[in-house]
Each structure stands twice: as structure tokens, then as C-alpha cells.
Amino acid sequence: MNRKPRFSLPLKKRRTTLTLPADSLTEAxxxxxxxxxNLSTVIAEALSEGLRLQTVGERSEEVLExxxxxxxxxxxxxxSILDGVLLESVNRR
Amino acid sequence: MVPPSxxxxxxxxxxxxxxxxxxxxxxxxxxxxxxxxxEIHISAVTVMERVRGYSLLWxxxxxxxxxxxxxxxxxYLTKLGRVWPVDGAVAVVAGEIMALxxxxxxxxxxxxxxxxxxxxxxxxxxxxxxxxxxxxxARVPLIHNNAGDFESIRTAIERSPExxxxxxxxxxxxxxxxx
Numbered sequence: 233m234n235r236k237p238r239f240s241l242p243l244k245k246r247r248t249t250l251t252l253p254a255d256s257l258t259e260a261x262x263x264x265x266x267x268x269x270n271l272s273t274v275i276a277e278a279l280s281e282g283l284r285l286q287t288v289g290e291r292s293e294e295v296l297e298x299x300x301x302x303x304x305x306x307x308x309x310x311x312s313i314l315d316g317v318l319l320e321s322v323n324r325r
Numbered sequence: 326m327v328p329p330s331x332x333x334x335x336x337x338x339x340x341x342x343x344x345x346x347x348x349x350x351x352x353x354x355x356x357x358x359x360x361x362x363x364e365i366h367i368s369a370v371t372v373m374e375r376v377r378g379y380s381l382l383w384x385x386x387x388x389x390x391x392x393x394x395x396x397x398x399x400x401y402l403t404k405l406g407r408v409w410p411v412d413g414a415v416a417v418v419a420g421e422i423m424a425l426x427x428x429x430x431x432x433x434x435x436x437x438x439x440x441x442x443x444x445x446x447x448x449x450x451x452x453x454x455x456x457x458x459x460x461x462x463a464r465v466p467l468i469h470n471n472a473g474d475f476e477s478i479r480t481a482i483e484r485s486p487e488x489x490x491x492x493x494x495x496x497x498x499x500x501x502x503x504x
Contacts, residue, residue: 299345
């Protein structure tokens with residue numbers, strides 16, 4: 233049977249030193265106080281969300297870039313064929 | 326304007342390429358925003374039409390151009406989003422649509438010295454029915470660039486709801502109305 237583990241494993245963490253913009257740090261400290269969590273939690277969540285958005289943005293650009301490659305350099309008639317519309321010469325019929 | 330966050334949407338074959346090629350900033354922005362929320366959803370029928378198209382162009386092309394066409398095909402297939410299969414449910418709904426509308430509602434395409442054969446037109450019409458059926462089964466709006474065909478299907482479904490229990494209406498969005 234496929235059972236979900238009862239408890240999720242704690243995320244691996246590493247200590248580091250960062251230099252952050254003072255305004256951002258002040259805002260993060262305010263949020264931490266409001267939510268009654270430590271500053272590391274707020275910074276980690278913000279970083280995680282920022283990285284997620286970055287990944288989504290990169291994926292969007294990759295998809296758009298692949299569409300450009302897939303559909304550029306074709307004439308209107310060729311694009312019709314790629315869209316499933318097959319035209320043939322009237323003289324051939 | 327259709328909010329990109331209100332997806333996911335199923336993209337019809339010509340809508341997918343129209344949006345993929347669009348250079349208007351508002352359309353590009355719409356696509357970027359959409360892709361930040363959802364994948365591009367297409368029917369397996371779209372993949373089939375597209376791959377047939379690449380293959381036909383490749384066969385007709387000079388050797389020097391074949392590599393470019395193959396590169397385009399690979400670029401398309403490498404970043405496919407969600408591909409909906411033509412499964413049992415889609416087949417049932419598509420069959421109902423085809424029975425309601427056995428003949429294409431619009432004539433074969435033509436331009437200058439070129440014309441779509443009746444056989445090709447009928448095949449394309451049936452593929453459109455499968456794509457519409459996929460949108461109905463997936464319960465997602467269909468983004469299209471072919472009002473003549475899909476509006477006919479939508480109207481037919483509305484007139485015979487008993488043949489589409491617990492499904493519909495077919496929700497259609499024209500490409501041009503996106504942004």
C-alpha cells in the first residue's frame with residue numbers, strides 16, 4: 233500500500249551569512265514579530281517563493297522560445313499545413 | 326480580456342500556433358502570465374496534426390531545409406505541455422458531435438491555385454470534433470481561432486443536451502479576445 237509518511241522529514245538546513253538591504257531586513261523583522269516566528273523563517277519563506285517565481289519565469293521563457301523555434305520561418309501555406317490544413321494545387325485534381 | 330489566471334484552457338491547433346507566433350506585446354504578456362499559472366493544454370489530436378504537418382513539410386523540402394524543419398519539430402515536441410488523450414470518454418462525446426453534425430459547417434479552405442480536398446476537409450472537421458469533445462470532458466474552456474467550426478459544435482450541443490449528460494456547455498474563447 234502507498235501510505236504517506238505520518239511526519240514529514242525536517243528540511244536540511246545550513247547556516248550562512250548574508251548582506252541584505254536594510255529596508256528588506258526591517259520589513260522581514262516586522263513580519264516575523266507580527267507572526268511570532270523567527271527571522272530565519274520569514275527570510276527562508278521569502279527566498280523560497282522568490283526562487284519558485286524565478287523557476288516559473290524561466291520555464292515560461294523556455295516554452296515561448298520553443299514556440300518561436302517551432303513556428304518561425306514558415307510561409308503562410310506552410311503554417312496552414314502545420315495547423316492541419318492541407319491545400320493542394322487545383323490543377324493536380 | 327480573459328484573465329490568464331482563469332485557466333487552464335485547452336488550445337486548439339491553430340490557436341496554439343497563433344499564440345506561439347504572436348509578437349504583439351499584449352499577447353506575449355498574456356502568454357507569460359498564463360504560463361506562470363498553468364501549462365499549455367492541448368489534445369493528442371493537435372500533436373497528431375502538427376507532427377503530420379512537420380513530416381509533410383520535411384518530405385517536400387530540399388535537403389538544405391530539412392534540418393531546419395526537423396529542428397522546429399523537435400523544439401515543438403520538447404516543450405509540450407499537458408497533452409489530453411483521446412480516451413473512451415472523449416471518443417463517446419466526439420462520436421455524438423459527429424452524429425449531430427456529419428458534414429463540415431464551412432467549405433474547404435482555398436487560396437489562389439490551392440484548395441483543400443473534400444476528404445481533407447472532412448478529416449479536419451472530425452479532428453475539430455475530437456478537440457471540442459476533449460474540452461468538454463476536461464471541463465476547460467477551448468481557445469480557438471476557428472469560429473465557424475467550433476461555434477457550430479457549441480450550438481449543436483446546446484440544442485441536444487440530452488446527448489451530453491452532465492457535460493457542457495462548450496465554453497469557447499477566441500484568440501483575438503485574449504488580450
